[in-house]
Amino acid sequence: MMTDVREQNGARPGSGEAGATEAADGQTGTAEPVASARITEIRERIDEIDRALIGLWQERAALSREVGATRMASGGTRLVLSREQEILERFRAALGADGTSLALLLLRAGRGPL
Numbered sequence: 164m165m166t167d168v169r170e171q172n173g174a175r176p177g178s179g180e181a182g183a184t185e186a187a188d189g190q191t192g193t194a195e196p197v198a199s200a201r202i203t204e205i206r207e208r209i210d211e212i213d214r215a216l217i218g219l220w221q222e223r224a225a226l227s228r229e230v231g232a233t234r235m236a237s238g239g240t241r242l243v244l245s246r247e248q249e250i251l252e253r254f255r256a257a258l259g260a261d262g263t264s265l266a267l268l269l270l271r272a273g274r275g276p277l
């Protein structure tokens with residue numbers, strides 16, 4: 164089945180339907196030069212943040228795996244659910260329901276699925 168993908172302005176990407184706006188704005192989503200320049204600038208910082216988040220995500224997962232391996236090698240448990248609850252609550256308190264979802268993904272990235 165064909166899915167009808169449209170940009171925010173209602174045009175199908177690449178269809179030429181958007182006319183001047185899509186042709187002139189490059190990838191910022193606006194043809195207005197000041198707004199477009201500001202968006203490009205902001206996006207540079209967004210890209211930096213994304214790189215940092217990815218690096219931190221990978222570092223956290225590696226550390227979590229190391230804790231698990233160290234604990235199991237010493238006869239301990241794979242998981243410590245009270246610690247996981249503490250982390251879930253930290254993210255929920257700071258970010259709400261999305262924080263809980265994010266923390267569940269973070270935990271899974273380290274110790275694997277429950």
Ligand SMILES: C=C(O[C@@H]1C=C(C(=O)O)C=C[C@H]1O)C(=O)O
Binds near residue numbers: 226227228250
């Ligand atoms: C990393 C640990 O092991 C597991 C993974 C956790 C985590 O990724 O934060 C938390 C609790 C444990 O189930 C730990 O106990 O600190």
